[in-house]
Amino acid sequence: MRTQVVIVGAGPSGLLLGQLLSRQGIDNVILERKSADYVLSRIRAGVLEPGTVDLLNEAGVGQRLAEEGLPHDGFSLAFEGRLQRVDLKGLTGKQVTVYGQTEVTQDLMDARQAAGTASFYEAEDVQLHDFEGASPRVSFTFEGRRHEIACDFIAGCDGFHGICRASVPAGAIETFERVYPFGWLGLLVDQPPAAHELVYASSPFGFALCSMRSQTRSRYYVQVPLDEKVEAWSDQRFFDELRRRVPEEVAAAVTAGPSLEKSIAPLRSFVAEPLRFGRLFLAGDAGHIVPPTGAKGLNLAASDVHYLFEALREHYAEHSNAGLDAYSGRALARVWKAVRFSWSMTNLLHLFPEASAFDQRIRRAEFDYLTQSQAALTSVAENYVGLPY
Known part of the structure; x- marks a missing residue:
């Protein structure tokens, strides 16, 4: 079997890259170790930057997004009961x-299936070969038989625990990591959201987030220790804790209900450098992770895809390798700025076990500065809607 690009991973980044390539007539095959149902069952973020929306439209999958997506002109930060709205539209002219993410994935899966483009779900024992040379190959087991695909390039879109980054020789890659001493306990419920925009709240009891997936489905989070167990949290306990962490007017609007899903996600910042190894390119979570506080995870994956797609399009259409050679540097420059923003938001809004009274005063001063400085609010807004590609 032969193709031009093998994409490892059928999450949003792999599917989006595949869709963009296919629309340019660039052959590609996607390999995914999990089932399609499993991929769709993963509950993830739901705030899209305008750049991500534009890219989905370019991929031809923006119709349902336009019909069902909720445009937000701002969001709110709360600190010890005080609310500060960040007017995204007023400060930047943009909205999120x-x-x-489940809906994005579904739209991309449907488009790929409609086009009849090759995808192998439940592909086992994926192995990468000769990606440092001119003739890379990918082998895998599917339905009990071993297969091999020769290709021009390999796109590693297979996440933090995937095989692509793990296949890179140890001396060729450098990693940077910060593991945070807490996680987010998230709950999904079929009830109207507590506010029409997201509310990120810091309190003496820890962080909380009031978010939504639609006008009738809410997503809530509370900060918990890393060793916390989901089983220890009844729905009643969760909603009681959420309400005491958000401002009174928000708490009064929280409508409880039976949880549809409940899970704990650890928080980390992680970056691998470089993102290119010969003819292997890492994109999305395979190359970097950010805490969800800044709503950057899916959006960073989309910006990687933008850079990689443009580089591959240029290679095939213009016979130029300039974009491929620049990919890692261009992507990482944007990645590190998003890592900085997510880190700063995480520091501002969360309680750290080792934090001193001095640290708490610094956090309070930072929030005070945000409430008093148009320049500071503009900086937060500019980063939240996404820096230009």
């Missing part, structure tokens, strides 16, 4: 769109 709330549309669940």
Whole structure:
């Protein structure tokens, strides 16, 4: 079997890259170790930067997003009961769109299936070969038989625990990591959201987030220790804790209900450098992770895809390798700025076990500065809607 690009991973980044390539007539095959149902069952973020929305439209999958997505002109930060709205539209002229990652994945899966483009779900024992040379190959087991695909390039879109980054020789890659001493306990419920925009709240009891997936489905989070167990949290306990962490007017609007899903996600910042190894390119979570505080995970994956797609299009259409050679540097420059923003938001809004009274005063001063400085609010807004590609 032969193709031009093998994409490892059928999450949003792999599917989006595949869709963009296919629309340019660039052959590609996607390999995914999990089932399609499993991929769709993963509950993830839902705040899309305008750049991500534009890229989905370019991929031809923006119709349902336009119909069902929720445009947001701002969001609110709360600190010890005080609310500060960040007017995204007023400060930057842009808005974000709330549309669940599951919906993005479904739209991309449907488009790929309609086009009849090759995808192998439940592909086992994927192995990468000769990607440092001119003739890379990928082998895998599917339905009990071993297969091999020769290709021009390999796109590693297979996440933090995937095989692509793990296949890179140890001396060729450098990693940078910060593991945070807490996680987010998230709950999904079929009830109207507590506010029409997201509310990120810091309190003496820890962080909380009031979010949504639609006008009738809410997503809530509370900060918990890393060793916390989901089983220890009844729905009643969760909603009681959420309400005491958000401002009174928000708490009064929280409508409880039976949880549809409940899970704990650890928080980390992680970057691998470089993102290119010969003819292997890492994109999305395979190359970097950010805490969800800044709503950057899916959006960073989309910007990687933008850079990689443009580089591959240029290679095939213009016979130029300039974009491929620049890919890692261009992507990482944007990645590190998003890592900085996510880190700063995480520091501002969360309680750290080792934090001193001095640290708490610094956090309070930072929030005070945000409430008093148009320049500071503009900086937060500019980063939240996404820096230009």
